[in-house]
Amino acid sequence: MFIASFFKSTRQLASFSFALSAASAISNGRRADSSACKLPAVPAAHYSEGHGVKFDCAPSFGTMRAKMIFVDSPDAIDSGIPPPLDRNEIPAAVEWFRNSSFGSLNLHVDFDGSRYYRMPRPSTSYSFERNLTAETHQKYMDHAVDAWLAYTNVTVPHVTSTNGPLVDVLYIVPTRKASAITFTTTSSIPVHTTRGHYVARKGVTLGHEDLKFWGPKLLNHETGHAMCLPDLYPLPVGYTQKYVGNWDLMANAGGHSPDFFAWHKWKLGWLLDLEVDCIIGPGSSTHTLSPVEVMGGGAHTKAVVVRHNSTTAFVVEVRSNLGNNHGAYSQGVLLYMVATDVETGKGPVRVLDANPGLRGERCESDRLDDASLSLERASSFTAEEWGVTLPKGPADRAAGTTLRQARSAHHEVDPSDSDLDPVLEASRIADSTVPDGGYGWVVISACAIVGWWFSGVNYSWGVMQGALVERGVGSASVLSFCGALSPALMASLAIINARVVRSLGTRKLALMGIFFVGMSQIGASFVTHSTVGLFFLPAHHEVDPSDSDLDPVLEASRIADSTVPDGGYGWVVISACAIVGWWVSGVNYSWGVMQGALVERGVGSASVLSFCGALSPALMASLAIINARVVRSLGTRKLALMGIFFVGMSQIGASFVTHSTVGLFFLPGALLGLGMSFCFMAVTVTPAQYFSRKRGLANGIVYAGGGLGAAVLSIATNAMIERYGVEWAFRIIGIVCFSTGFPAAYMIKERIPIQTSGFIDWKLFRQGSFDIIFVAGAIGVFPLLVPPFFIPLYARSMGLSTSTGAALLAGYNFSSAIGRIISGHLCDILGPLNTLFAFLAINSLTMIALWPASTTLAPLAVFAVMNGLTNGGFFASMPTCIGNIFGSARVSTAMGMIVTGWVGGYLFGSPIAGYLLDAYGGADEGLKAYRPAMFYAGSVSLVATSLILLMRLRINKKPWAKEVESLLNFKDAQRQCRRRIANLGQSKGSLHATGGPAWLMLYRAQCVA
Secondary structure, three states: OOOOOOOOOOOOOEEEEEEEOOOOOOOOOEEEOHHHHOOEOOOOOOOOOOEOOOOOOOOOOEEEEEEEEEEEEOOEOOOOOOOOOOOOHHHHHHHHHHHHOOOOEEEEEEEOOOOOEEOOOOHHHHOOOOOOOHHHHHHHHHHHHHHHHOOOOOOOOEOOOOOOOOEEEEEEEEOOOOOOOOOOEEOOOOEEOOOOEEEEEEEEEOOOOHHHHHOOHHHHHHHHHHOOOOOOOOOOOOOHHHOOOOOOOOOOOOOOOOOOOHHHHHHHOOOOHHHEEEEEOOEEEEEEEOOOOOOOOOOOEOEEEEEOOOOEEEEEEEEOOOHHHOOOOOOEEEEEEEEOOOOOOOOOEEEOOOOOOOOOOOOOOOOOOOOOEOOOOOOOEEEHHHOEEEOOOOOHHHHHHHHHHHHHHHHOOOOOOHHHOHHHHHHHHHHOOOOOOOHHHHHHHHHHHHHHHHHHHHHOHHHHHHHHHHHOOOOHHHHHHHHHHHHHHHHHOHHHHHHHHHHHOHHHHHHHHHHHHHHHHHHHOOOOOOHHHHOOOOOOOOOOHHHOOOOHHHHHHHHHHHOOOOOOHHHHHHHHHHHHHHHHHHHHHOHHHHHHHHHHHOOOOHHHHHHHHHHHHHHHHHOHHHHHHHHHHHOHHHHHHHHHHHHHHHHHHHOOOOOOHHHHHHHHHHHHHHHHHHHHHHHHHOHHHHOOOOHHHHHHHHHHHHHHHHHHHHHHHHHHHHHHOHHHHHHHHHHHHHHHHHHHHHOOOOOOOOOOOOOOOHHHHHOHHHHHHHHHHHHHOOOOOHHHHHHHHHHHHOOOOHHHHHHHHHHHHHHHHHHHHHHHHHHHHHOHHHHHHHHHHHHHHHHHHHOOOOOOHHHHHHHHHHHHHHHHHHHHHHHHHHHHHHOHHHHHHHHHHHHHOOHHHHHHHHHHHHHHHHHOOOHHHOHHHHHHHHHHHHHHHHHHHHHHHHHHHHHOOOOOOOOOOOOOOHHHHHHHHHHHHHHOOOOHHHHHHHOHHHHHHHHHHHHOO
């Protein structure tokens, strides 16, 4: 009988009973000493899974000394500096081993990033294929070592030395230009120089792009070989699901549950003998296990080993989503067999699928992702061929009692019963080593200083509040609410930050906190006359009651537009807005390149990271209504400067959290979105004040800046990642953003002050035209970010290189820039609604018809160009439609309301496509897996197109007739015209008798004059 818990917290354990059948080869069923289950290694099996392998293995306990060098060759010369792997990749690998070994193993890597050492032969001469011979591989390592030692004065011990080798592991990393070095492998024999000097116990040679693809865990996988662990995936080449799925790092370096099996941890000395229960012979027994990822300190059982014979054993352990397995797709009791007489790559470990045929919601292409036994699914299992039975039967009643006790323990835990809670036990062990002083006093002092600021600034708000009340900035009740907001937000984010601190650590979190506290005070100094700046509160909106028959916003639009210069300083403003737009759209639309690099590192899946990229435009949209009010208080210049600051800081900050999805959500996600929202509002409302007849062209140029920025940044980002790594790519983007964005933002200014009004003009929702364009925009945004986020990944699934994917994305973004200019010009010729309808229709067709047919590079390039053109047209046409239909003085309010409707599309549009891709097998399943996402995007775009067509026909049913410039609102315009005609002494009745087109002629002749 078997009871397994589904893990939702670290407090859950698994309690179960064994019933061993007579098929077991050993009699006298009993719990034996653990050493009886330590199956010895079989010498004939290469890298045997048994204990006591005699193969000059690297140490798995204490300090493992390693050296990393870089090499190039005559056919792949690299004069640059090797990538700084010591900044992120190596520390991540060290931390992974520290977590997995419970602190038992310290990987110390001596990183030599000074230069590339030149190999004597071309890289093609080493025949790096899957059938690479040991002799050829040894020659490659010999030449690398000789090239390195020729430039150093390192003393290498002779092979007969009793002091051991120079290092335990030697990592040899080729330049990425050495495309002939196609894969990574570890030597099975020690590394010697050609003169017989003992360099390392094991040598690891990396493929030219493998580290970029697999990330830091590739080093952990190969170092596992150095400790004499075998490959658990099929060799020479095979898919992981055949034997163990994603359950161990030696099967899949990019797996979802990569922590080592309990058998491996026991074999490496990371689990004590008393943490393993050994079962021999028939009978039944009950065991309580704690997750293999949690340190037990000898107080918990981590595994049960049922010895079958001298070379095979059945192992049971508990897996959770803790530690190195934080990305686990399923949790529960994992069952597998170990065969010590099976060599590496032939299945020495095989996971038993407790849920055959079941494919969980989060499980992708690997059928063994949900192999664990949990209460959510089956509650019993029989492994007949291994003589272990876990049946339902008479013991169920007792089992039910055990189950109820286990569940109650989730809620009430007796602190004295440490056997039931691994967290309490880990705390007890950790507390036993607390120094109660020493550096702790430094930490306490630092915490006190940080506390000085976060409590002091808040508790002294009353002084600031009094001064602001005296100035007349706001009432005491309003300003006290400003002061109350900060502790309220602190409390509301407490649960989230409890997760963030585990990802970033206390130091980074404190630094970020101090930065935001300081910036809040500096930023407040610029908004001391604005309650909106101090706290986003709406001002009173007053309308002249004597003229309630007229729409003051529309009247202001007419008066303002009559004096628009259509040039002059307006071109300076347009150029500045284009540069700011370069960064607003460029950083976001080139996210696909960063996303591809982070997916290859194993930071997260495409769906998760696309959600990071979608968060920033979603936040931009969600803040649009608020920023429509803010821009009227601060002005476009200050808003643009603040936006550029946040955009740049988001990139620089992201460079320090590239291994944390939580950090990526907050920095290139949320903080970037805040900066984008400020910049977007500034560059959206300003052009309408300087251009009327050329308004479409002006908006096209502004939005073309974003397209060009995305195009250039796509290529530049890929080049920077290859040259300097992801971290420095982020930093360089941030620094250049500051240096170019600040001067451009300073040149932006409004021609006339933007009218102060409330956040929302509710009267707009009474107009059918506004309602339709609001809904059309909200729906149409869903598919717009799907192509730019997934083109690089789609190209990789086609077998194209990452640079080709980046080039396609650059072409897409460059086409988007051209499309924005073309659509802007067409808005002035054909009318904005006609242009918007045409571009949306073509955009839909490209995703439904052209993208699914793009199975080679040529049609994919055509799709990237066509979809980019029409995508850019949407963003350039929309502001022109708003300005022409609802008035230039209303652009900020109307655009704020409409863009806020885009939140859902920005936030969920591309993640939906990502989840559809994952549901149909993921990027590794080939191009067909992308088709549901393509059809989703195209069909949603068709719905938006239909709505724009409906709005177009409401205004004028004649196809392709240009809409009236500045349609304003028919009823409001009619009231204005009635009043003016009455003042001229003309009959109101003649107005009604003239009809529609004649009325418009009368309006132009008499009302506009």
